[in-house]
Amino acid sequence: MDLVNHLSDRLLFAIPKKGRLYAKTLSLLAGSDLSFHRDNRLDIALVKNLPIALVFLPAADIPRYVGEGNVDLGITGQDQILESEMNEKVEEVLGLGFGDCKLQVQVPENGVITAVEQLVGKRIVTSFGVLTKRFFENWDPNGSTAIKNASGSVEAACALGLADGIVDLVESGETMKAAGLKPIHTLLTTTAVLIASKHPRFADLQKTIISRIRGVIVAKQYCLVTYNIERSILSQATAITPGKRAPSIISLDAPGWVAVQAMVLKKECAKKMDELEIVGAVDILVVGIDNSRA
Missing domain, CATH: 3.30.70.120 (Alpha-Beta Plaits)
Known part of the structure; x- marks a missing residue:
């Protein structure tokens, strides 16, 4: 990403471009008085009243961009920080009070599997390959469990005969129930967080934005x-x-x-x-x- 040089006079703030965090992030920015207009075809928007550029990225990519210093601030899920293995390279500044989910092992409701150890040696589909592999290493040191990565519709994998179980994010659980699945283990709980580079380019402005966002969160409570x-x-x-x-x-x-x-x-x-x-x-x-x- 060459934006660091192209927009060297602006703090770069990475925003989820779609998905479960997108709408609430926009509300948070509005409450923080970050005024901007985003063209539907562009993933960059300049804030009108502060020297900030918003960069719209997949939530899964944001921890890496922040951790490697390509952007200064970002909003993403704690699950994405751990999955990208960036937890040591970013500063988790503030919990945002939304995006609460569980990363769970789910299996067919009417199946014979009721415990994680029964999945050893079987097929797991997930979009969280790093966390899933690390978790199953505790149960399967020989690596006989087949962990397959999928980018979407993970909950359909069992019904389609592609998996014996899945590992995926669960918010209300209704989607999993509709797919005929039940939880047998929770790997972690996660929420949306504001993260920052450990080497800020605009320390004073970054402090101001963090203070504004914290104020919005308190006001909502x-x-x-x-x-x-x-x-x-x-x-x-x-x-x-x-x-x-x-x-x-x-x-x-x-x-x-x-x-x-x-x-x-x-x-x-x-x-x-x-x-x-x-x-x-x-x-x-x-x-x-x-x-x-x-």
């Missing part, structure tokens, strides 16, 4: 609860909403009353509002958060 309450019962209310660090408390132009603001986990917002109402809080509001900084 929290809401801001605001309410008014009498100071005499303030301690009861702040016990309910201690905030991410501490609540903000402001005296009101009404004797004995204060206004409180506190960050609350979104999944707890409704419950917290109920509890605040019980202890005597009024004017309770929930406000969405677009971004946040520590």
Whole structure:
């Protein structure tokens, strides 16, 4: 990749070009205020408001490009980092809160195989050849298990008579069930992560982007609860909403009353509002958060 020289004045940020991580990555970039337009036929887009170029690549290729210094930042799955054997060459900066999956051994639901050791000497189809081979070496030191690589539709291999079992990523499990498969072992759990080169070319800009992305992730987890309450019962209310660090408390132009603001986990917002109402809080509001900084 000659982009390092061609776009030497821009930080290069590798983005999954399609698949399960693509849409959520675009949402993350929008929340981080990275403004760009991507032509459908191009895999490079220049960010309009910062000296950054987005490079759209297969998620499986991103760890190698980051690890070898071709790009500065990237978003991919932990599974792809391990499969490409780049875990020692990239810095895993931040979990992104999406793309959670399991890499599992799956076999036919109605078959006779119920344990991994029964697959020794048989046929395995996978798109994770490195991790699968490493896993089966523990069970099959003689290497008699045939591990075949496939780039897609791995779940169909057993039904087509090409495999006795597969190793593939599983999100909800519905696809595997539809293919008549069941899990018998989980090799690893994985999630989407932000990775960085260990030799950054634009350290300050990289730090800014990481901070923005971290802020978006926090904002998606929290809401801001605001309410008014009498100071005499303030301690009861702040016990309910201690905030991410501490609540903000402001005296009101009404004797004995204060206004409180506190960050609350979104999944707890409704419950917290109920509890605040019980202890005597009024004017309770929930406000969405677009971004946040520590």
